[in-house]
Structures are given as structure tokens and as C-alpha cells.
């Protein structure tokens with residue numbers, strides 16, 4: 016195992032210092048992100064299939080750094096209409112040996128206007144940029160759609176696509192938005208809120224789902240989102256399940272290696288269930304991807320792209336380029 020200085024400081028401090036480390040490290044890297052198994056999707060050019068997951072860079076503090084570090088695309092956010100702080104108490108824990116993280120952050124971010132400003136300041140980018148949107152914690156589920164639509168409309172011109180996050184376990188009641196009662200009209204209204212003159216010019220809207228639903232619930236979500244016309248799925252968010260040997264609190268979400276199997280099962284289930292109806296929709300797999308074999312397995316089983324959060328914390332920000340080196344001959 017290589018030396019990981021950030022593992023010697025508390026998880027929350029490492030989290031708070033990460034943007035400085037990421038931005039500094041990126042200055043030492045050449046400009047071009049590594050190319051391996053590139054993808055062109057609806058006019059967007061992905062130099063490789065490995066991207067930055069939602070939550071890592073919520074307000075876009077390292078926008079120029081991610082392509083230089085080797086990301087093939089980035090998902091910024093989750094962003095909410097208004098700035099908000101984190102949930103009270105401990106919000107992040109880490110288990111380096113178990114390659115696992117636990118968090119109950121609850122979308123701390125500086126608000127959609129701050130993200131918009133940071134994206135504008137960053138200027139042109141060499142990789143696609145998605146923005147992951149959510150609701151403020153004080154907004155009820157009945158009013159939630161307004162928050163999502165506000166974020167979408169304010170950021171729409173500044174990104175290549177939107178990810179609708181209704182699967183974080185850390186905003187009370189958020190996952191209820193995944194149930195039929197809410198989801199059907201909620202997702203349709205969000206899709207309809209896209210400013211655009213013609214259907215063919217609309218930017219993609221993907222939906223991020225939880226790994227904790229039963230097969231029945233999950234197929235219902237897939238049916239509803241397919242019928243409503245979403246452009247793809249991000250599978251999956253963190254899990255509320257726990258594994259033996261990791262002393263994480265019962266609330267909050269777990270990610271990293273212990274989420275691998277569950278997230279992979281959801282990907283295979285979705286790819287199989289959607290089948291030919293997928294058309295040119297996009298599936299992004301995320302959850303427990305810790306090495307190049309995980310990347311290969313996800314792409315071989317229905318994912319078009321993959322994303323990481325925990326691997327960046329456990330293995331460090333060189334992870335993108337390390338994977339690039341291992342996969343550079345994969346075309």
C-alpha cells in the first residue's frame with residue numbers, strides 16, 4: 016500500500032482540506048486527460064469512462080482540476096437553491112482497511128448561484144459536466160419539485176446535463192420521492208421544465224436511484240422513469256445497509272467496497288429489466304468501484320460510464336490517472 020498522508024488526519028479535516036490538495040496536485044499534471052475507451056454520446060465527448068461522482072465537489076471548487084487529474088467527466092453538486100450547512104454532529108467517517116466510508120452530510124453547499132459562478136469562472140472544459148440537483152432540507156416533499164426546477168433552470172445553460180438526486184439517505188424523507196405517488200408527476204414536471212425550443216435540443220436529465228429498494232420497488236421506478244422519458248440513470252447512491260466489522264452509525268449512508276455487490280446487482284438488474292427499451296439512454300454505475308477490474312465489470316454488464324467517490328478518499332486523487340495507466344490500451 017502506498018503512503019497516504021491524508022489517512023493520518025481525521026476524516027472531516029481531510030474532507031475540508033481536499034480541495035486544496037486536489038487543486039495543487041492538478042497543477043503538476045499535464046493538460047490532456049487520459050484517453051481510453053472514449054465515448055461520444057449525444058454530441059458529448061467523454062475522453063474516458065471514469066467520472067467524478069456527485070457530492071465530491073458540491074459547489075465546483077476544483078472544476079479545472081478534475082480533467083487534469085484524469086476524470087472523463089464530472090458530476091458537480093448536489094446543489095440546492097439556497098446555501099445550507101451540514102447535518103448536526105459527526106458527518107463523515109472512514110475505514111481505510113475496509114475501504115469504506117460513512118456519511119450523513121445532507122447536501123452542505125453554497126447554493127446554485129455560487130456553483131453557477133464557479134462554472135462560469137472556469138471557462139471552457141475538456142470533459143462533459145453534469146450538475147446533480149436536490150432540495151433544501153427545509154423544503155417539504157410536497158414543495159420539492161419547485162426546488163429541483165429552480166436549480167435546473169438556473170444551471171441549465173452552464174452544464175451538459177442534469178442528475179436529479181432523489182436517493183440520498185441524509186435528507187429526511189427524500190427517498191419517498193422515489194415512490195409512485197410522487198415520482199410520476201415529479202419527474203415529468205422536471206423534464207418539462209427544461210428551457211428549450213425543440214425536443215431534439217434538450218439537454219439530458221438523468222435520475223440517481225438508491226440501492227436499497229426491493230426488486231419490485233426498483234422495477235417500478237425504472238418503469239416510471241422510462242415512461243416519463245428520462246435520458247438515463249445513475250445507479251446508485253449510498254446504502255443504509257451495514258456489514259459486520261465496520262462500526263458505522265445506523266443512520267446515514269455507507270459507500271466504498273461494502274457497497275460494491277449491491278450497486279453491481281442494481282446495475283445488472285436495471286440493464287436486464289430495461290433491455291431494448293434503453294435505446295440510446297445512458298447508464299452510469301457508481302458504488303464500490305475500487306480498481307480497474309470493477310470498471311471493466313461494470314462496463315461489461317450494462318454501464319456506459321462509471322463514477323467514483325470513495326476510491327478518491329481511500330486511494331487518493333491520483334486514482335483517475337492510475338486507472339488511465341492500467342486501461343490505456345482499452346479502445
Ligand SMILES: Cc1cc2nc3c(=O)[nH]c(=O)nc-3n(C[C@H](O)[C@H](O)[C@H](O)COP(=O)(O)O)c2cc1C
Nearest residue numbers: 068069070093118251252270271302303323324325
Ligand atoms: C461523503 C459523501 C458525500 C456524498 N454526497 C453526495 C451528494 O451530495 N449527492 C449525491 O448524489 N451523492 C452523494 N454521495 C454518494 C456518491 O455520489 C456515490 O453515489 C456513493 O458514494 C457510492 O459510490 P462510491 O462507493 O464510489 O463512494 C456522497 C457520498 C459520500 C461518501
